Amino acid sequence: MDLLLSSIDIIARWDVIAAIVVGSIGGVLVGSLPGVGAAVAIAIMLPATFMLEPIVGLTALLGVYGSSMFGGAIPAILVNTPGTPVNALTTYDGFPMTQRGEARRALALAYSASFFGGIFSIICLMLFAPILAKVAPMFGAREIFLAALLGIVLVVLNHRGQVLAAAMLACFGIFLQTIGLEGTGYTQRYTFGQGWLQNGIDLIVVVLGIFAISQALVLFLDKDKNFPMPTVGKKGFFKVMGELWVFRRLALVGSSFGVFCGMIPGVGEFMSQFMSYSYAQRTSKTPELFGKGNPEGLVASEAANNSVPPAAMVPLLALGIPGEELTAMMLAVFYVHNVIPGPQLFANEMDFILALYLCLIILNVLVVLFLFFATDTLMKVMLIPNRFLGMMILTFSLIGVYSLRNSLSDVFVASGFGVFGMILKRLDYPTSPVILGIVLGGLMEDKLRTAMARVQTPLDFIDRPIAFILFCMIVFALLLHGWTMWKARRGDTIDELHSDSRSEG
Template sequence: MDLLLSSFEIIARWDVIAALLIGAIGGVVVGGLPGVGAAVAIAIVLPATFALEPIVGITLLLGIYGSSMFGGAIPAILVNTPGTPVNALTTYDGYPMTKRGEARRALSLAYSASFFGAVFSIVALILLAPVLAKVAPMFGAREIFLAAFLGILLVVITHRGQVLAAAMLACLGIFLQTIGIESTAYTQRYTFGQGWLQSGVDLIVVVLGLFAVSQALILFMEKDKDIKLPHVEKVGFFTQMKDLWIYRRIAAVGSAFGVFCGMIPGVGEFMSQFMSYSYAQRTSKTPEMFGKGNPEGIVASEAANNSVPAAAMIPLLALGIPGEELTAMMLAVFYVHNVVPGPQLFSGSMDFIIALYLCLLILNVIVVAFLYFATDTLMKVMLIPNRFLGMMILTFSLIGVYSLRNSLTDVAIASGFGVFGFILKRLDYPTSPIILGIVLGKLMEDRFRTAMARVREPFDFIDRPIAFVLFCMIVVALLIHGYTMFKGAKAKKTAKKEPIHE
């Protein structure tokens, strides 16, 4: 009871409450803006969080991360344009329901499934993170190295059809974190005699360039869309949950997929929603209606999407290993304040952890209440011209870069990465491997150096149980990916040999 009261004292402050409100409402608004997304918003806000306390900064970022998917469902359902990329599957059944005059019910199901998935994953976080934290003391330097390497490997191989590009971009991220003065021997690496490279390439500068500046450039290139907004009636929370009860099995299974995929680095929302959507279609009594306005499709997609954010915090809090670019940004806030995720965080700052759990729960309640009153207003956000939106993003992102170290060099570097990110997005290449390469690359380098002090032979690296299990997981992941590639190549070869019948 004392621990719970102490946690309430942490969040019962005006700055934490303000972060809850700004994160929840701001995330919904950002989600409702097609073409922006949580990554861009978090990249812009990130520099400001360094001046805040950890609980305030993390709450703000988590609010934007989680609630953006609530908002992203609105344009996906009403105008067939997903607010965030992970709301793409929601358009399959949401927009056909709108055309049938069922926009109210489609939004109701999206909101309630999102809320259910979010609460489901928070419960999973509460139950699983302490268990993983108890196992974490068994992780030495070599285990952390192997876990981080497994994370980068999974990030790469989950980009099917772009594995080589993702691997090269991850290696680029690993290389970028080596630039500057090396921390052990204080020697210069890859500075080429340039003084401005001695301090290295800052993660936040790269994040703002790759996500915010590049997105601003894309918005400058796009034409404004002619959007006609339908009228939507208000739907009460209990009415929404009552409607969801019909599809409770799909919501539960979809949330479970989201938790599972959220815990695995590099998997995240896309894999979870496709698994959930496929399961719902296979087990549905009307599978032929999927893609034509089946409510089960909305529930499957939204429950899976919104159960990922809290689940992604499990490896972050327990091991300090981010699962994707957004949790990597949150990890930066921890490090700035010398708060090291891991077992010591659970043993020495349990009140902070419980306060974080409470903030996550309160955030989702705020989002649902806000959506009840403000859906009609949020719909008008979709009418903001792309070029105006792009200019606002570019302005705030460059101000954020300059505020880090009052350096025009950082602004130039961010602009360069913005152009690079713009090219990657135009070519449909992923940008997240670069960010994870920077974060996990630093972790891998430090742990590898520590581990090699006790390694005499190659097999000494995996002579402990957890290290051996992680090594086996790496080998299995490579074998499965190799088999998948071989099977795909064989199928293409067979298809080419088959005669074409006219």
């Protein structure tokens, strides 16, 4: 009880409450704008959060992270265009329900399932917090190194069909963090005699370039949206939200998948949605209606994706390992304020951890109340011209980059990464491996240096239980991916042989 009261005392301040309100409402607005997304908003907000206390800055970023999926469901259901990438599965059943004249019911179910998933995840993690606080100190330098390596491996392997590209981009990110003065011997690495490279490539500069500036350039080139807007209305909205009770089993299972996948670096929303949607379809009495407006599919996907953000904070806070690009950006806020996530934070500052989760509970309540009154207005926000959005994003991004160190070099570097990010998006290549490579690469280098001082042989590196388990997980993930590729290639070869035999016959 003392721990809970201490956590409440941390957030019972006007600036924290203001950050919750701004972050939650801002996240909904950003999520409802197709083509923008939470990553762009967080990238733009990062420089401003450096001037705030850690709890205030992180609360604002968590607000955007946790509420953007609520807003992303609006265009996904109404106009078949997901506001954020993780709302893509929502279009499968949400938009057909709108076409049947059930837009209000679809939105109400999406909001209630998202709310349930978020609250369920937060409660689970608050109950498990004492256990996690005991486990976290068991992670030494070698365990954190292997956990970070496992995170990169899972992120790369999660990009099915683009594993090689994702691996190359992750290695490029690891290379970027080596540029500048090396921290132990203070030797210059890859500076090529250029003074402006001695301080290295700042993470925030790369984030703003790859996510925000690149998205601005993409919006400049895209055509403006012209959506036919259905009528939603407020009458009976909360009553329809109560219909979630009918689908409580799917909401509970989907939220559980979200919690499980969120705690594993590199897995996240897409895997949890796929598992939840597949489970719902397999156990449904009407599986043939999935993809044609079945509310079961809508509940399964929305409950799964909104339960991931709270769970994704576990590896970030307990080990300092982000699972995807959004939590990697939040990690920068910790570093700026010299608050280092890891076993000591989870063991010694549990009131701070619980305060963050209490903020997530408050923002979920605020978002649902806001959406009840503002859904009709948010539908009009979707019609903002792309070029206007692009100009606003570009302006705020360049101001944010310059404000970091008052350096024009950073502006040019961010612009270069903006062009690079736009090329990646146009080629449909992932951008998150670059950011995770920068963040986890630095962490892996530091922990490897520390661990090698006590390691005599390669086997000594995995002679402790947790280190051995993490090593086995890495090997298993690689072998499983290799077996999957071999099986797929063997199936393609058999299909080719069958087609050749039929053509000869």
